[in-house]
Amino acid sequence: MAGNARHVLVIEDDTETGEQLLDWLRTSGYAVDLAVDGEEGLRRGLAGDYVVMTVDRMVPRIDGLEVIRRLREEGVATPALILSALGEVDDRVRGLRAGGDDYLVKPFASQEMVARVDALARRSGTVIRETMLRVGDLEIDLLARIARRRGQNIDLLPREFKLVTYLARNAGQVVSRSMLLQEIWDLHFDPTTNIIDVYVGRIRRKIDNGQDYPLIHTIRGVGFCLRASG
């Protein structure tokens, strides 16, 4: 089940938060269904054809994690973004995340949330085995592990190459700092310093210095975006 490319299910009992999530996701071009408790969430999850669902950890009637578990039992593989106020102490969420789904600790920025939904939506689509990624005049040769701009090789360390590749795969979309920390360093916590910015800063200098236009853009308060046009 590939899922309707732009259809998202939101399971959230708090009216205001629900409205916000709906607003954010609709602005980003998603069609959204809202379920206000676990039972409704389960019913809609079983019936509908969603690309992603966001699940509040604690909703009435059926616990959010239980909803996901039952959907999985019924063979619904829709990736879930768990929204939790409990944070790291919630070991069950940690375990679930290890199973492939994502979670976000409240409170969060709209862009961070949308970025994660985007990432999950892409994952549920078909994976294209590419050997070459192109963003503007940036070329990434995945086989030779070489990045070039206007035919000029860019000298990147292995982890820097991995980071640029990840940004390029998500070109045009926002990637948050904690998503980077998770993808590139396999770390699961929110960085409290600007260390990721400094790290990306050096990559930016390698990639953008002396070029016609910048590719790596900082999205204030959230993270970064690789795109060819301003």
Added chain:
Amino acid sequence: MLGFASVLLGKTLRSSTLKLAFIYVIVFSSAIFAVLGYVYWATVTFVSENLDRSISAEGALLIKTYDSAGHIGLTTLINRRVADPFFDEWAYLLTDPSFNPVAGNLKSWPATLRGDQGWGKFRPLDGQSKSSKQRLFRASYQVLADDAHLLVGRGLDGLDRFGQKITIGLAWAAGLFLLLAAAAGISTSRRSVARIEAINATSREIIETGLRERIPVRGTGDEWDGLAENLNSMLDRIEDLVESNRQVSNNVAHDLRTPLTRMRGRLERAYNRRLDLSQYHALIGEIITELDEVLRTFSSLLRITQIEIRHRTAGFRNLDLTEIAREVLELFEPAAEENGVMLELSTRGRVDVVGDRDLLFDAISNLIDNAITHGGRRGRVIVAVSQGGDRAVLCVADRGPGIPIDERKHVLRRFYRLESSRNSPGNGLGLSLVAAVANLHGAHIEMKDNSPGLRIELQFPIPEKAVSGFPHHEAGGHVGTMPNRASCR
């Protein structure tokens, strides 16, 4: 003071020590009375047996005289005896067969002595001698060959007096004993009550006024002092914790109120003034940034608390400390470059620890971040991972101003910031997180003088398998427990 004394007395009388003392007194005095009673009985028996013996002997002498010298000889002896002041205590009577007195110092045969012979006690109706009046006598009597009756007796005064004396003595002894025992009991329990009351008074004081009070220690070194000292050190510990808690609350209030006040001010200004759209936009952007900062501080605080209450083994696995340090260093390389700091890793290969990679990464990040931020510009930060003896050591050394010795124990507290770094970025939670992570891993934090600069060490316990001596290390070629030291200088 008097009121206190009466309260104290009341407490003394109710006290468990006194009850114990009374039970002790009762048991002990029963034993004493049993012993004294036996002494009384034995003494009286002994004395009365002696008396009977002396009466028998005297009677035998009289019979012998009668046998040898006949009736006249006996009469003569009795008369002599009666006249002898040495035999003042004695009673003699010789009568004819119909009990008419013939010789002796008794006027008539006592009515209590019936039959021909035997033993008995009597009181003379009216004594011949005044001394024998009212006195009680013990006597032996018999019938002689010529049917005459003979009585020999002796006054019981001596024995009576003796018994009386012993009784009085025993009564005094018992009274004195009871008095002393009661006094001792009361004084012991009073002492205990006074000590307990001191502890109680301090407790009440603490309930009412706070943790300043301490239980007085008398310096006697007894168990009461031991109890007082233990309670006092417990109070010290509690006061410490409360104090650091209070400080954290104060700091939370301060660190959160400051940015919130700033935001409020900005919003108020914006509300009162007419701004154009781009200015509003910029203002909202700034406020969001500041709010994010506040939320981040909150998250950090929660994260530390969560680490502190987490169970040790949750999510722990075998890790290579060197590898984690290498990754952190790589992440911080650009930041070091930007600050003009030389960041070096000194290691001789794999060092095993059991732990949580996320947390260790975060802790080491904080240490290196601190070293880069506070290590002075154009400084040198050395990170060393080594294994020596039963410990895996991660050491971060900088060439900055360091931490004064008396500040070192405080810097691990939440929000604690050195005066010198109050104006540099940071929320004062970095080292608290390091401390929480170290604690979760059973690691010991040591801060040393790098002269100049700070050298901070995390000393981890080595997992069993690594200590037992498998050749884990890579290039260095060290095997087993041989020290795998990397210099942190």
